[in-house]
Amino acid sequence: MERFPERVFPTPICENGFTGMALGAAACGLRPVVDIMFGDFCIVAADQMFNGIGKFSHMFGGGFGVPVVVRARVSPQAGYGSQHSMDPSALFALYPARRIVSPSTPHDYIGLMNAALRCDDPVLVIEHQDLFQTTGPVPGDDRDYIIPLGSARTVRPGRACTVLTYSTMVAAGLEAAEATGIDAEIIDLRSLDPGGLDWPAIEASVRRTNRVLIAEQTARGTSHGARIAQEIQERCFDWLDAEILRVTGGAAAPVVSRPLNMAALGNASGIGAALRRLTG
Secondary structure (H helix, E strand, O other): OOOOOOOOOOOOOOHHHHHHHHHHHHHOOOOOEEEEOOHHHHHHHHHHHHHHHOOHHHHOOOOOOOOOEEEEEEOOOOOOOHHHOOOOHHHHHOOOOOEEEOOOOHHHHHHHHHHHHHOOOOEEEEEEHHHHOOOOOOOOOOOOOOOOOOOOEEEEOOOOEEEEEOOOHHHHHHHHHHHHOOOEEEEEOOEOOOOOOOHHHHHHHHHHHOOEEEEEEEEHHHOOHHHHHHHHHHHHHHHOOOOOEEEEEOOOOOOOOHHHHHHOOOOHHHHHHHHHHHHO
8 A cells, every 4th residue: 555555545344335436447447456355245345246347348238348356355264253254256156247266276376366357357356264374386487377267277186076176175175085095086166157167177077087076165055066066967967977966064154163163164074975975
């Protein structure tokens, strides 16, 4: 803020207001970045997000972009309580005209954020709290490094089943595969919006393994899994040898109590149990 006073605007806690300001800035030719401190607070800006940013180009005939990047932190394991723990990405995936990315490593964060900053569509970047404490390789010699939106990453090749996951559950999937000894292929989806899922990569994996597990940390009702499972059935039914399983959090939101907080979330133990059931 001190270094770029003409570019960085501190505002009160008024998400609907400053998100609306970003829409106006984008319509005037700028490329604004909105920082929403917790994913739950996206709901406060829902009118601007859904009825404004998401529909603006469509309502006025298209032919122009609405390059608004929204960063939203997700902190389900931090004990911040129910109003500071939500992953809103699946809610946004219900509405058209938005890209959604959720990086699992520092390297992918740089590549996906650079892609978001150059995209002419609105982009929601989900930043998990775990990523803030994660160290790892980055493309240090290329600050403009880009991972194209809509490209998944095979984290671990395997033949026994396909695990579709993202964000912090990528590491949980690796942990579960090692603990169970099951030859699971783990795919980091990275892009989560319906138009951004990497179906060539997903379909190729399902045809190899014939079994699918979708692993997410967030509550079951607000996760992407049901939508993804339905489309896998439509695209890959002839290659499935078992039902599609889902690992998610429970029906309740995380709370401040650590035991209750952790009980509300999907985890490596749940993935391990599902892998045994799927391949047993």
